[in-house]
Amino acid sequence: MIALIRTRTLNTLRECLAEAETEAEAARAEAELCLEQSGNMLDVASRAEEEAEELRAALDQAMVDVAHLEGEMEALRAQSVLDTEDRQALRTLLRIVRKQSARADLVYVLFRSGELHSVHATQDAAQIAAEAEGARRDGWTTSTAPCAAPVVASEIPWNIRPVHLGGTR
Template sequence: MIRIVRTRTLNALRTSLTEAQTTASAAREEAVQHQWASELATDSAIRAEAALEKLQTAALQRAVDVARFEGELETLRAQSLLDTEDRQALRMLLRTTRKQSTRADRVYVLFRVGELHSVHATPEAAESAAEAEGAPRSGWTAHTPGAALPPACEVLWRVQPLPLGGAQ
């Protein structure tokens, strides 16, 4: 069967075909552009996720650092308080020392059976040291300056004042 087609119809079909090809070509280009935009969006999403993971890791590390620094700060504050207390105690000791800075003109020497046992700033300190070593609490006699000392073998414990050299 042979069919007869008019020229006008043929031209209309050719025009329609050209329009369809142009539309298809434009649709292909648009599809390529959408594909490219989709790939670009996917790449951007992947980069954003990687950046987000890095930021989360960095934030976690910063939180750990902050906790460590807070611990160090607390330790330093405690140390500072101790240092302040130490300085205050040292100032108090220095004031006490300055108040008591009168020069001693003598020391009190503790002898045990005639041998040097220890040296003390006060006679009471010498007697306390002797008592700590077992000397009786009573029976202490003071030595009269200028009087003769009893022999050392006769006296178990003796406190004797001695002038300091260079004291005026």
């Protein structure tokens, strides 16, 4: 069987074939481009996943470091409180020592009827000693002027005189 095809139909078929081949070539090029891009996208996705893992590890380490630093900070705060308390205690002790040092150059001499009875570090201690020996609370006097030698005063039953140590003043 012989088929008769017109030239015009043949030319149209040839043109359609050329267009189909051009479209197929364009589709092949586009498919190759898509495959290449998908390969690139897989590479990018793999790198992104690796970076995400690295960032997770860095975050975990940072959390450990933060917990460690918070513990150190609490210890330093506690040490700071102790240091503050220690400084306050030292200031108190220094104040006491200074008061005692200021008193160390002065003693209180207790006289009974003008004769030396005892020597005391404070006036209160001298008063307590006099009262322990039977002095009435109003039975003794306190001299206001310090002196190195006692003045005999037999008519005064109890007398307290401050005396400077290390020489007269």
